[in-house]
Amino acid sequence: MTRCAIPARLASLLLFLTAAMPAAAQPLAVPARIPATAPVSALPAADAFFTDPRLGETRALIVMQGGQRIYERYGTGIGPGTRLISWSMAKSITATLIGELVGDGKLQLDVPAPVPEWRADARGKITLRQLLHMASGVKHIEAGPQPEIADTNRALFADTSADIYKAAVTEPAEVPPGTRFQYNTLTSHILARIVADSIAPGADPATRRAKTRQFINDRLAGPAGMPSLLCEFDPAGTLYGGSLCHATARDWAAFGQLYLDGGVVAGVQVVRPDWVQFVRTPSPANPGYGGQFWLNRRPADGKDRALFWRVGPADAFAAIGHLGQYVIVVPSKRLVIVRLGKTQDDVLQPVRDGLARLVASVP
Template sequence: MSLPKRILRIALYFVVFILLYNIRYYYQYAKIGAAYNAKMACSCVFVSGRSLASVEKEDLYAIPFASQTVDRRKQTVTSTLFGVVSKTALYRPGLGCTLLNTVGAAELQRQTELVVLSKGAQELPDSTLPAAQGQALAKTLDWAFAEKDPSRPVLTRAVVVLHQGKVVAERYAPGINRNTPLLGWSMTKSVTNAMIGILVKDGKLVVDAPAPIDEWKDDKRKAIKLDNLLRMNSGLRFDENYGKVSAATKMLFKIPNAGQYALRFKARAEPGQEWYYSSGTSNILQEIIRRQFNSLNDYLAFPHQRLFDKLGMSTAVMEPDPAGNYVGSSFMFASARDWAKFGQLYLQDGAWNGEQILPRGWAAYSAKETPNSDGQYAAQFWIGYRKDGMPADLFYADGFEGQRVLIVPSKELVVVRLGCTGYNNFEDKRFFKEILGVF
């Protein structure tokens, strides 16, 4: 065979290889996209009580070309992409929606008989501000809900402002009300922080001790402390990238057990040497929490009995993965008022109605800056607004698409903003600065 023909053949082999690789990659990406749509639509329809039409119009903007089908008898949503790839999520009362990844609907239904022991809502008291303050807050809320550019929607859905534990301002978008559970995305990480805090108070976990993970005891990961996981400076090699098939997208939308998947990643740095935002570490924390209980039912009931019911967060729903572990990085729904109660708990140093739910000093620990985070992060809470001229004791839960629970002890203030804001269309710093300026 002549040299030109050999070169041509090699080139053809290379082209075929690239094509096959790309087809395989985009097929995997399509499966994750369909899973994202199925999970989102299921939760928004069955947990939030919204219409599929509104969900497709507002929430599924990243993958708008899929089609979704709701089966209310089976309580499922199926998303189909290009007529080739389909994924289904199943709704279970009290547990929200879970993707049917390697686990069938019948098995999920048998998995638990969790009964959510809700004591019902505890209404937050209302208060009226002096006229000038009330008018200033109303003006800021007008701005927060205004849609100025149809090509850059803001979609603010709920705002609640608490001052001294009382609601002083509150507003909702059409179709949303004070009882509508809304997705907090990564604000769920802060709830995972609270679950860890309760177990620390119980004496079951120690922050400064090595993370109790048997799989790490024979390699250098045994040096990773619980504190490192809470602060995301564990040094684990996790890829937090949502624009491709990555560790993060696989963990949330493909893998049946998020925590066990994340804890398999090797170390790329010594604990404490570098900060890297990682949803994987939050799900490792949930795996640690799960291992403190003798049964799955006890674990699933834990946040309801020890946190949500204490605060009267009757709308709170944490959603588990197919293995039954809460997706502590990303999947919790609650109304704006219930998210505000969660913030108020930290404002009160973990005390509620005379009971110390979190350890004394846990709020201060959770708000303490993590070394090497460039002043951005604490322990499953953010602190970056401090660098923008806001109070030095401020900290906040932060979630995708503009979810925030801002906690400012020096001003006795909690501010909740929930929405579906893609592409950073909402000026969150301006919003919070204006509200802080009122008090």
């Protein structure tokens, strides 16, 4: 593929993938712990997401407090049964799967990550914890003014997309592990492959795909009440663990509620409480990032890239995705907010400000 052909392909693929993903023909089940209907409170700060053009296109907004939906609204042509794309919120799904395997004793945080391709060089010292913290130290181009040369775009859409894991593990060491935070979507794809290799070692692509899907359903989607959760795989059978999961807004809210409630759903411990604590604990290289979740803390570079650390609350943490996808958890207010839509990343600050106002408006 020529260099000039890649941007056009990227543009068409991005246009397709940012459209709302339709639900299956049959109505999706609604988790029993989230009522099928709920009163909609008067929340002007929430309505603004559908009336203020500065906030871009909001496709779904749900506000839950104390496990009850107090606000729910959708954009034109979208409803409770519409699957919507995660983009990088998938990273938090992948972290949850890793946490299950750590709890099972199949993985350990502070030993070299099980990446065979790294064993013979400096990358062999990178730990699973450092991968989760985006502190591997490998060279990487996440994005930039030339999207056709960004490692993440190439691996998702272009010349290295046949095997996203292979593209990820090819990235060379650049600085010692643990010394630098660098957001790296390919890191999350490595984590997804580690999940597959832990539950189906040596499997062929079809088996790897099937086993991973079953693991997602058995350990997360089923017990957490997320029946619509649908994650995609590359041709080699590796989960797109950093980018491509789809679920209804209500199921994304169920994911937030799972973490708000300390990993417990209907009295059952779905995610271990120590894992919930781990993902929301500031990482050494960036206090604004935990274990594949963003934290409402001052980031290492002091910039506004994720939440609203300048105005609090400090205990908020979130799964965040490209174009303004958010599942925000605020333990101090027993609050979960889901905003799904399409706002260009370079004009997201009004969305972040709007989310801060929304959080502040809920007693």
